[in-house]
Structures are given as structure tokens and as C-alpha cells.
Amino acid sequence: MSRFDDRLAGRTALVTGAASGIGAALATELGSRGMSVVVADVDGDGAERVAESVRALGVRALGVQVDVADPESVENLAQASYDEFGSVELLCNNAGVLLLGNLTDSSMDDWRWLSSVNVEGMLNCLYAFLPRMRRQSGWRHVMNTSSTHAFLPDPAFTALYTAAKHAILGLTLGLRSELAADDIGVTALCPGQAATRILDSQRNRPTEFGRRAAEPFGTDVIPMAIEPADVAWLAVEGIMRDAPIVFALPEHSHAQFREQVKDLWRMADGALVGSTDGFTGDLDEEQALRVDR
Ligand SMILES: NC(=O)c1ccc[n+]([C@@H]2O[C@H](COP(=O)([O-])OP(=O)(O)OC[C@H]3O[C@@H](n4cnc5c(N)ncnc54)[C@H](O)[C@@H]3O)[C@@H](O)[C@H]2O)c1
Numbered sequence: 001m002s003r004f005d006d007r008l009a010g011r012t013a014l015v016t017g018a019a020s021g022i023g024a025a026l027a028t029e030l031g032s033r034g035m036s037v038v039v040a041d042v043d044g045d046g047a048e049r050v051a052e053s054v055r056a057l058g059v060r061a062l063g064v065q066v067d068v069a070d071p072e073s074v075e076n077l078a079q080a081s082y083d084e085f086g087s088v089e090l091l092c093n094n095a096g097v098l099l100l101g102n103l104t105d106s107s108m109d110d111w112r113w114l115s116s117v118n119v120e121g122m123l124n125c126l127y128a129f130l131p132r133m134r135r136q137s138g139w140r141h142v143m144n145t146s147s148t149h150a151f152l153p154d155p156a157f158t159a160l161y162t163a164a165k166h167a168i169l170g171l172t173l174g175l176r177s178e179l180a181a182d183d184i185g186v187t188a189l190c191p192g193q194a195a196t197r198i199l200d201s202q203r204n205r206p207t208e209f210g211r212r213a214a215e216p217f218g219t220d221v222i223p224m225a226i227e228p229a230d231v232a233w234l235a236v237e238g239i240m241r242d243a244p245i246v247f248a249l250p251e252h253s254h255a256q257f258r259e260q261v262k263d264l265w266r267m268a269d270g271a272l273v274g275s276t277d278g279f280t281g282d283l284d285e286e287q288a289l290r291v292d293r
Pocket of ligand 1: 016017018019020021022023040041042043046066067068069094095096097098117121145146147148190191192193194195196197198199200201204222
């Protein structure tokens with residue numbers, strides 16, 4: 001069934017990390033709604049393959065090889081996109097990599113690689129595209145892919161990735177306030193457990209950052225996970241209603257995720273009342289915040 005959407009049709013979307021998983025599904029969803037799509041990825045052949053399948057939907061698509069961690073490469077991407085389409089109305093900063101494992105077993109090279117793609121990669125894209133998008137008028141939107149990990153109270157085994165995804169959430173919500181003045185919408189996409197190749201992220205790890213020998217959970221597609229196409233549909237629906245945050249996780253984990261988010265607020269609430277167990281009634285908020293040395 002065609003999902004042609006006259007609010008989006010004829011406009012241009014750019015999706016990073018679009019050769020695989022959630023990014024490929026976003027490119028397909030946006031193309032099926034009538035948008036022209038720039039399919040950008042460090043995997044240039046993969047980007048071209050996805051661009052070809054988007055063109056088969058009857059819209060224009062351009063596959064571009066880009067390393068989001070490299071500002072010059074991102075500037076070339078921006079130039080190529082504007083040369084081809086003249087404008088970009090929807091910027092989806094989605095490229096990302098994952099590393100699992102204990103913080104104490106990780107290295108600074110692990111962090112440098114994770115942050116170079118997830119955080120600096122996003123900043124490179126924002127610095128290249130926002131000045132151009134600001135010069136346009138009409139509907140414009142930025143979506144940054146964070147994770148449910150930005151909301152989980154217990155990041156054991158994922159502390160580095162969680163730190164990067166927290167950074168993205170903070171960046172996104174800050175940007176949302178900032179860009180309100182330009183009438184540019186901003187959304188944080190927070191997927192959890194999507195059936196993609198994310199466990200095999202090291203396939204794209206540059207040699208300068210070394211490489212960890214083994215992945216603790218292997219490199220297969222995550223089981224019992226939400227389909228990338230469903231993540232993409234939720235994301236685009238969220239963009240269209242200018243949602244600050246869009247969650248996208250498999251149905252079997254909805255209840256558990258709600259409890260985990262509540263745990264996070266319970267921890268904050270506990271800090272406010274000076275207790276580790278949440279509210280006890282022993283202290284009031286004013287006392288917990290007061291400096292009394
Ligand atoms: N799969 C999940 O469960 C899940 C959960 C939460 C968040 N996410 C996030 O979703 C986003 C998409 O990941 P995915 O799950 O589709 O994984 P994926 O591995 O299938 O796709 C990621 C894509 O990013 C590309 N990429 C990696 N480094 C790059 C670079 N330097 N420059 C440009 N492209 C680069 C890869 O080539 C790949 O095509 C990531 O930001 C990830 O952190 C995924």
C-alpha cells in the first residue's frame with residue numbers, strides 16, 4: 001500500500017547510517033511517502049544499493065559514501081546533497097555504532113571510536129547542514145538517533161554506549177529549544193532492541209582505533225526485536241507531530257521499559273528526599289537541597 005504523504009512529498013530527506021538497519025528503513029519509509037532521499041553511509045556500496053531500492057519506489061535518491069566522523073567528508077556530503085536537490089528539509093542523524101562490555105574492560109580507543117561516530121559525527125552533520133537549512137524557509141526538521149539507553153537506570157555492560165546516547169539526548173533537547181526560534185523541529189529517536197546489524201558495529205571500525213577481539217554477545221541480528229521498518233514508521237509519525245522524543249521498542253518489553261524509566265525517576269526522587277529508596281517522608285525536598293556544612 002502506498003504511504004504517499006503530501007506533507008512530505010517533493011521535499012528532501014538526508015539519512016546517515018542509511019546502508020543498513022534503521023537508517024535503511026527510514027530511507028525506504030521516507031521514499032515511500034514521496035520524499036527525495038540522500039542515502040549516506042560509510043559503506044558506499046550499501047548506500048548505493050539502498051538508494052537504488054528507494055528509486056524503485058518512484059522517487060529520486062542519491063547514494064553517498066560519507067564518514068560522519070570526518071568533517072571534510074561531511075562537508076562534501078552537504079555540498080553533493082544541495083547540488084543534487086537544492087534543499088534538505090529533513091536531516092536524520094542516525095549513523096551510530098555500539099560496543100558492549102564492562103567499562104573497566106574497555107579502552108580510551110573504544111570510547112574515542114564510539115564518540116567519534118555517535119557524538120562528533122552528529123555534531124559534524126549539524127555544523128554542516130544547519131547553516132544551510134536555516135537559510136531555507138518552510139517546514140524543516142532534524143531527527144537525532146539516541147537510544148532507550150539514555151533512559152535506563154542501570155547501564156552495566158553498556159556504560160560507554162549509554163554515555164554517548166545520553167550526550168545525544170542532551171544535545172537534541174538543547175537544540176530543540178534553540179531551533180524553535182527558526183521554526184525548525186527537533187526530535188530524539190530512542191529505539192531499543194531493533195533487529196539490525198548493530199552488534200556487528202566493529203565491521204566499520206577504522207584501524208586507527210584498534211579492534212576488540214570478541215563481541216560478548218556475538219554479531220548476529222538482535223533476537224526478539226522490533227523490525228527496523230516499524231522503528232522507521234514510528235519515527236516518521238513522531239516527526240510529523242513534532243514529538244520531542246520517540247520511543248521504538250518491541251512490544252514484549254514495553255512494560256519493563258516503563259518500570260525502568262520509573263526507576264530512573266525514583267532514583268532522582270530519592271536524591272531529592274535524601275534517601276536511596278525513593279521517597280520515605282523523612283526529609284523534605286528543601287532539606288535535601290540545602291547546603292548545611
Ligand atoms: N538496533 C538497536 O537495537 C538500536 C537501539 C538503540 C539505538 N540504535 C541506534 O540506531 C542507529 C542505527 O543503528 P542500527 O541499529 O540500524 O545499526 P546498523 O549497524 O544496522 O546500521 C548502522 C549504520 O551506520 C553506518 N555507519 C557506521 N559508522 C559510520 C560512519 N563513521 N559514518 C557513516 N556511517 C556509519 C554503518 O555502516 C551502518 O550502515 C545507531 O545510532 C544506533 O546506535 C540502535
